Amino acid sequence: MPKTAARQKTETKTTKAATNGNNKTAPKDAPENEVVETGIYDVKQAQAEFNKRRKSQIASIKKLDKEFLGEMLYQMILGRLFERKCAEVYRMGKIGGFCHLYIGQEAIAVGSMMALKEGDYSITSYRDHVQAMIAGIKPEAVMAELYGKATGNVGGKGGSMHMFSKEKGFFGGHGIVGGQIGVGTGMAYAQKYKGTDNVTLCFFGEAAVNQGIFHESLNMAQLWKLPCIYICENNQYGMGTSQKRAMSISNIAKKAEGYAMAGEFVDGMDVMAVREATLRAIERARKDGSPTLLEIRAYRYMGHSMSDPGKYRTTEEIKKYQERDPIILFQDSLKEAKVFTDKDFEEFVARATAEVEKAVQFADESPFPDESELFTDVFA
Ligand SMILES: Cc1ncc(C[n+]2csc(CCOP(=O)(O)OP(=O)(O)O)c2C)c(N)n1
Numbered sequence: 001m002p003k004t005a006a007r008q009k010t011e012t013k014t015t016k017a018a019t020n021g022n023n024k025t026a027p028k029d030a031p032e033n034e035v036v037e038t039g040i041y042d043v044k045q046a047q048a049e050f051n052k053r054r055k056s057q058i059a060s061i062k063k064l065d066k067e068f069l070g071e072m073l074y075q076m077i078l079g080r081l082f083e084r085k086c087a088e089v090y091r092m093g094k095i096g097g098f099c100h101l102y103i104g105q106e107a108i109a110v111g112s113m114m115a116l117k118e119g120d121y122s123i124t125s126y127r128d129h130v131q132a133m134i135a136g137i138k139p140e141a142v143m144a145e146l147y148g149k150a151t152g153n154v155g156g157k158g159g160s161m162h163m164f165s166k167e168k169g170f171f172g173g174h175g176i177v178g179g180q181i182g183v184g185t186g187m188a189y190a191q192k193y194k195g196t197d198n199v200t201l202c203f204f205g206e207a208a209v210n211q212g213i214f215h216e217s218l219n220m221a222q223l224w225k226l227p228c229i230y231i232c233e234n235n236q237y238g239m240g241t242s243q244k245r246a247m248s249i250s251n252i253a254k255k256a257e258g259y260a261m262a263g264e265f266v267d268g269m270d271v272m273a274v275r276e277a278t279l280r281a282i283e284r285a286r287k288d289g290s291p292t293l294l295e296i297r298a299y300r301y302m303g304h305s306m307s308d309p310g311k312y313r314t315t316e317e318i319k320k321y322q323e324r325d326p327i328i329l330f331q332d333s334l335k336e337a338k339v340f341t342d343k344d345f346e347e348f349v350a351r352a353t354a355e356v357e358k359a360v361q362f363a364d365e366s367p368f369p370d371e372s373e374l375f376t377d378v379f380a
């Protein structure tokens with residue numbers, strides 16, 4: 001993606017949506033709307049650290065073949081453009097209900113899931129479209145599911161939050177904050193019980209860490225040596241509440257120490273750093289089932305969901321984080337390592353744009369489920 005195109009589009013489209021065009025601090029007499037700087041992540045410092053790491057990123061790039069690197073970049077671009085399209089068609093009324101977008105966090109899903117092998121599992125929260133596509137669910141099926149169409153990933157009955165494919169080892173798509181942490185732990189238990197060397201990637205947001213299920217699961221996983229890699233996607237907000245307001249410590253990776261578990265902090269804007277941390281965790285898990293907690297810090301550019309008025313943060317804060325856009329950082333390194341050129345990036349964008357358009361056309365042209373489907377697959 002050419003640098004300027006990526007930056008411009010993201011900033012103009014996403015920041016407006018995220019803040020609903022309002023970047024003013026709320027009045028003092030409305031504390032629930034007060035803008036609080038998170039203060040836990042200095043962007044300048046992070047940028048300086050990344051620049052120091054740049055050499056090591058290029059060295060990691062050189063260890064991988066061009067085709068695989070191209071696929072990593074393509075999946076990040078596809079995720080970004082797919083989500084932008086979701087926002088566009090949502091505003092046109094084509095998607096109803098909840099819709100949580102992943103823009104800004106792409107390096108986490110790509111860096112970690114593309115380190116998996118056949119038979120490994122993954123599970124996540126409601127912010128699940130990009131993970132579902134990386135798992136191998138076709139963009140057409142994800143978009144049609146968002147539209148509530150019969151051709152959707154789960155027949156149009158799950159919508160945005162409930163993508164699922166047992167065949168692809170992708171177990172959702174969960175709307176209850178933290179609910180998937182217990183399920184993911186059970187999936188890892190099954191992998192161990194069956195005597196495989198497979199692992200589970202269990203994604204959740206930083207707000208889920210305050211739920212009891214997180215602590216119960218980590219305790220059990222370490223005690224029973226379950227091959228679960230707990231990936232806390234720290235985007236610094238749980239709906240409109242900053243982490244600082246809701247958590248007594250800012251270093252989530254440190255919480256692993258409470259369970260004698262391996263824990264690691266990772267820069268979620270750096271896809272290669274995510275990949276390498278995941279590979280270290282995978283190695284531990286395949287060897288003797290040891291679990292790991294990874295805190296991968298990133299930033300969501302859009303609102304919590306499409307209905308978020310976004311009054312709890314400023315446009316300036318969003319722009320600050322966009323200066324470290326994960327796609328641009330990766331492209332810059334790929335270019336410096338002489339793997340791809342600007343022309344190649346344009347081709348990736350063109351291919352992803354065509355794939356997204358195909359998905360929208362498929363969803364537009366698909367039928368809604370038949371009335372007779374009303375009572376099938378109903379378990380409650
Ligand atoms: C048990 C439960 N409590 C509250 C909610 C409402 N809720 C939905 S998302 C959310 C915030 C979660 O934030 P985080 O875990 O950081 O994930 P993110 O949305 O940032 O990806 C809340 C409180 C819920 N869905 N489930």
Ligand SMILES: [Mg+2]
Pocket residue numbers: 205206207233234235236237238239
């Ligand atoms: Mg969050």
